[in-house]
Amino acid sequence: MSAALTTLDATHAPDTQSWVESANAPDTDFPIQNLPFGRFRHNAMEPWQIGVAIGDRVLDLHAVGLVDHNDMHRLMALPVAERRALRLALWEGLRAGSALQKVWADALLRQTEVELGLPCEVGDYTDFYTGIHHATTVGKLFRPDNPLLPNYQWVPIGYHGRASSIGASGQQFHRPRGQTLKPGASVPDFGPTARLDYELEMAAWSGMGNVLGAPVSIADAEEHIFGLTLLNDWSARDVQAWEYQPLGPFLAKNFASTVSPWLVTLEALAPFRAAFERPAADPQPLPYLDSAHNRSAGAIGVQLEVWLQTPAMRAAGSAGVRLSQSNLRDAYWTLAQLVAHHTVNGCNLRSGDVLGTGTLSGPQPEQGGSLLELTLGGKQALTLANGETRTFLQDGDTIILRGSCQREGARRIGFGDCRGTVLAAHAA
Numbered sequence: 461m462s463a464a465l466t467t468l469d470a471t472h473a474p475d476t477q478s479w480v481e482s483a484n485a486p487d488t489d490f491p492i493q494n495l496p497f498g499r500f501r502h503n504a505m506e507p508w509q510i511g512v513a514i515g516d517r518v519l520d521l522h523a524v525g526l527v528d529h530n531d532m533h534r535l536m537a538l539p540v541a542e543r544r545a546l547r548l549a550l551w552e553g554l555r556a557g558s559a560l561q562k563v564w565a566d567a568l569l570r571q572t573e574v575e576l577g578l579p580c581e582v583g584d585y586t587d588f589y590t591g592i593h594h595a596t597t598v599g600k601l602f603r604p605d606n607p608l609l610p611n612y613q614w615v616p617i618g619y620h621g622r623a624s625s626i627g628a629s630g631q632q633f634h635r636p637r638g639q640t641l642k643p644g645a646s647v648p649d650f651g652p653t654a655r656l657d658y659e660l661e662m663a664a665w666s667g668m669g670n671v672l673g674a675p676v677s678i679a680d681a682e683e684h685i686f687g688l689t690l691l692n693d694w695s696a697r698d699v700q701a702w703e704y705q706p707l708g709p710f711l712a713k714n715f716a717s718t719v720s721p722w723l724v725t726l727e728a729l730a731p732f733r734a735a736f737e738r739p740a741a742d743p744q745p746l747p748y749l750d751s752a753h754n755r756s757a758g759a760i761g762v763q764l765e766v767w768l769q770t771p772a773m774r775a776a777g778s779a780g781v782r783l784s785q786s787n788l789r790d791a792y793w794t795l796a797q798l799v800a801h802h803t804v805n806g807c808n809l810r811s812g813d814v815l816g817t818g819t820l821s822g823p824q825p826e827q828g829g830s831l832l833e834l835t836l837g838g839k840q841a842l843t844l845a846n847g848e849t850r851t852f853l854q855d856g857d858t859i860i861l862r863g864s865c866q867r868e869g870a871r872r873i874g875f876g877d878c879r880g881t882v883l884a885a886h887a888a
Contacts, residue, residue: 463753464541465727467730469544470551472870474870477555478491478515479556482516490722491871491872495513495547495554496722497687498579498722498723500520509522510530511569513571514568519550524560524567532580536667537668538667543727578627580812584809585621585814585816586619587618587693587818589618593790594821594828594829612792613742613792614743616801625714625716628719629720629721630880631879632882633694633883636653636696636711637650638711639703653696654698655698655838656696657694657696657697659695659829660766660829661691661693661816661829662690662820664798664799664817665687665688665812666684666812667687667811669808669810676800678748678749678751682726682795682799687724688762689720690862690875691719693713693717693816700712718878720877731869733761734789735757748801759788761865762788763787764786766783767780767781767782767859768781768859768860770844783831788863790820799815835851856882857881858879860878862874
């Protein structure tokens with residue numbers, strides 16, 4: 461059934477126009493070929509409602525009768541056939557010439573006039589380590605002769621993160637405090653992190669769950685993924701270095717994570733699928749992590765960017781500077797492999813669970829998905845276009861992640877911004 465998620469149909473036709481004029485702009489992230497899902501509300505006193513992004517607008521799904529509830533978990537848990545039927549109904553109603561235009565026009569809202577929240581309430585959060593270029597670069601900082609540990613090419617490495625501190629784009633958070641051990645010291649200090657970093661990631665959101673004790677096979681794994689968002693897994697590198705052995709990240713990671721508000725479905729990503737291939741010299745996946753479909757179409761081409769806007773840039777009216785670019789296609793493990801591995805021991809995923817990819821860096825040094833890589837652990841400061849420098853993030857800095865898919869013969873689609881801002885640490 462997973463093959464249905466890579467099948468092209470009328471909803472992917474690149475020449476289809478919408479009666480929502482902003483959806484026809486060549487630079488929009490949300491043309492009619494995308495139709496991502498999210499939640500919106502008019503103010504904090506109202507409950508969240510389910511919407512679909514189209515151009516610069518939001519379509520209220522309840523108002524047009526496509527859902528009789530506002531439960532995103534319930535919608536995300538739909539079987540693939542029902543998801544495809546809902547996408548087709550949206551496409552039919554929003555395409556130019558649709559008889560539903562007069563009825564649906566009253567259910568359109570400007571995105572700038574509503575609050576966009578998390579796509580749904582997050583149940584559990586697992587962060588993986590699929591970016592081999594990130595793993596190699598970071599490994600070289602600590603183990604120059606042996607950057608990749610022996611298990612990396614055999615098993616999708618992951619850890620369980622904190623769901624309660626995941627926020628939607630626009631999130632602001634205070635610089636975290638914690639224990640750190642300065643070079644040469646034998647006693648740790650306590651205070652605000654001096655090495656605050658971002659991590660360029662994507663998040664796969666679980667749709668249909670599985671019963672406890674019943675693993676999801678790799679052949680069926682993609683049916684359990686509803687869609688993708690961008691993810692910034694903020695990290696306190698000095699706290700992390702002191703605490704991560706022997707059990708891994710804790711306070712260095714759980715203070716904030718930021719996601720983009722629109723869930724781009726696997727159906728929308730069908731035109732951008734690619735073959736998944738391992739270098740011939742690398743170990744090939746074990747049977748439970750391998751399938752013909754995963755080999756032929758398991759990878760997804762998503763072009764990713766990281767932008768930094770400093771307070772000085774903001775004051776000058778500058779949108780910021782681009783720090784790096786990379787692509788989800790370069791991940792060492794596919795999304796289907798993450799689901800299959802996560803559940804192989806009987807673990808039950810539930811609708812709304814988040815699986816992070818880990819930092820997605822490219823093969824070139826300038827394609828690092830974190831400042832840890834771009835500054836070689838803080839040893840080599842970045843000089844920005846306005847003359848400012850950074851080794852790690854300063855108070856007031858805003859990081860913006862962007863992602864888009866494009867190829868010849870398909871309409872470009874995007875994910876919307878994933879934006880987060882660092883505030884000063886709370887007073888002691």
